[in-house]
Amino acid sequence: MSGGQILRQASLAFGLPVALLAAWWVASAGSANFFFPPLQTIAQTFVEVWVSPRIIDDVVPSLMRLVAGYFGAVALGLVIGIPIGLSRVLRNVLEPVLEFLRAIPPPALVPILILFAGIGDTMKTLVIVSGCIWPVLLNTVEGVRGRDEVLEDVVRSYRIGALARLIHFVLPSASPQIFTGLRQALSIGIILMVISEMFAASNGLGFAIIQFERSFAVPEMWTGIILLGLIGILLAQIFRLVERRMLAWYHGLRQSQRAGG
Amino acid sequence: MNAATSGAPRTAAMLEVAQLNKTYAGAGRTVEAIRDVTFTVDAGELVCIVGPSGAGKTTLLKCIAGLLPPSGGTVVLDGEPVTGPPPAMAVVFQEYGRSLFPWMTVRQNVELPLKQKRLPVARRNALASEALAAVDLVGADAAYPWQLSGGMQQRVAIARAVAYEPHVLLMDEPFAAVDAQTRADLEDLIRRLWHRLKVTVLFVTHDIEEAVYLGERVLVLSHAPTVIMEDVAIDLPDERSQLETRSLPRFGELRKHVYAQIQLAKQGWRPPGEHKS
Numbered sequence: 001m002s003g004g005q006i007l008r009q010a011s012l013a014f015g016l017p018v019a020l021l022a023a024w025w026v027a028s029a030g031s032a033n034f035f036f037p038p039l040q041t042i043a044q045t046f047v048e049v050w051v052s053p054r055i056i057d058d059v060v061p062s063l064m065r066l067v068a069g070y071f072g073a074v075a076l077g078l079v080i081g082i083p084i085g086l087s088r089v090l091r092n093v094l095e096p097v098l099e100f101l102r103a104i105p106p107p108a109l110v111p112i113l114i115l116f117a118g119i120g121d122t123m124k125t126l127v128i129v130s131g132c133i134w135p136v137l138l139n140t141v142e143g144v145r146g147r148d149e150v151l152e153d154v155v156r157s158y159r160i161g162a163l164a165r166l167i168h169f170v171l172p173s174a175s176p177q178i179f180t181g182l183r184q185a186l187s188i189g190i191i192l193m194v195i196s197e198m199f200a201a202s203n204g205l206g207f208a209i210i211q212f213e214r215s216f217a218v219p220e221m222w223t224g225i226i227l228l229g230l231i232g233i234l235l236a237q238i239f240r241l242v243e244r245r246m247l248a249w250y251h252g253l254r255q256s257q258r259a260g261g
Numbered sequence: 262m263n264a265a266t267s268g269a270p271r272t273a274a275m276l277e278v279a280q281l282n283k284t285y286a287g288a289g290r291t292v293e294a295i296r297d298v299t300f301t302v303d304a305g306e307l308v309c310i311v312g313p314s315g316a317g318k319t320t321l322l323k324c325i326a327g328l329l330p331p332s333g334g335t336v337v338l339d340g341e342p343v344t345g346p347p348p349a350m351a352v353v354f355q356e357y358g359r360s361l362f363p364w365m366t367v368r369q370n371v372e373l374p375l376k377q378k379r380l381p382v383a384r385r386n387a388l389a390s391e392a393l394a395a396v397d398l399v400g401a402d403a404a405y406p407w408q409l410s411g412g413m414q415q416r417v418a419i420a421r422a423v424a425y426e427p428h429v430l431l432m433d434e435p436f437a438a439v440d441a442q443t444r445a446d447l448e449d450l451i452r453r454l455w456h457r458l459k460v461t462v463l464f465v466t467h468d469i470e471e472a473v474y475l476g477e478r479v480l481v482l483s484h485a486p487t488v489i490m491e492d493v494a495i496d497l498p499d500e501r502s503q504l505e506t507r508s509l510p511r512f513g514e515l516r517k518h519v520y521a522q523i524q525l526a527k528q529g530w531r532p533p534g535e536h537k538s
Contacts, residue, residue, distance in 0.1 A: 156328055
């Protein structure tokens, strides 16, 4: 890529965000509205609030719970979803139950989870699991179910064993769909991370934002919201990097199919 | 030239198909795809099966490959009854674009079945390299299937089958989806491999010329419910070339004969004595 191209790409990617920030900055410059302080004030407060022990006290616990809940949901979703995708009988038996469970909004589970798991990290992690599992589970079922029947015949005719079949055939062929579920689960996970900290919490990003709001620390509250957005962007970027690596074959295949037909 | 089955005693039969029947039982109706197919392939023979479209060719091949349980009759490979995919058989499928693992490189595709056979690494490497060289794919090891042309992809599938060291190689219309020139090259490749490896080949096709050009025998299938209409011995010279062989008068005669049979099959000809169903 030449220098000019890099510049062009960068201006495409960052042009609109920069313009929006500039507009906000100018529009809010002399704001006397208590709830919409000038962006300049928010920016100064951001550094004061977050470049401090708060990053250890609130941000790290939030992210730890997100990571634990997300990967817990991924593991569960795969372990439950693969057998369901492989067996038509299991699908017929379980589908109504899964549809019912999926329809329950996870925040509604918080009071129940508090009863069983208390108000600590376990409860908050379980809230994240209860929401993230569905896109992973349902996409795994669909991905596994949609495996190619010709490849299935190849696997059978070469007498590929059960474990190798899983590793070399079932999982890779479901992986594009599984990644769709993983992406949806990530955004659900961030939402639930914040929501779970708004109930009976003593730390975390959601807790901090609620606390700022209740103590009328409005610029601080705004900085929390901005930080959440930044964390979301960062996680989405990491996700994209992993996906590109893992699904390189899939993107290549799609591209060659488009070029060929 | 009718029926090559008379006369001299046969060498050991590699593949024996006897009274094979396949009836699909659906909701409320049954479809008889294969009525009664009986034939034998000797060790080292190259036999083509040709039939009109709708002759149940793929069903027949899947039953022989142990991928589909027949409703009646038996398939015996090398003395062993076939009840599931047998270890001494490899199949090359028609849909090359769907029969290779797109997440694996060419070499990984060829080596996967060998890993399952628990061959030592050195042996596995050697077999894969030999097979890829035999199909003229040296240097393509690290490519992914979708980076290759259709003909090259089908050569990878053939290499995978060859590396597996099968006693019987089944091919299900393997060249139906490639262009004519590639198809001619691949036909010659099959003849070369067959000569070199002395493997028994059963080659299913809908292309009459291909069947006559490739085979030592051509089995002509009827329309479904399928029976064998004729077992045609192909008495062409063993050294075949696209240019020479295809312009031999004998090639034309055989082609015409098989063509006439296929026309009969299309018109719904049934073997004499068969009771109507």
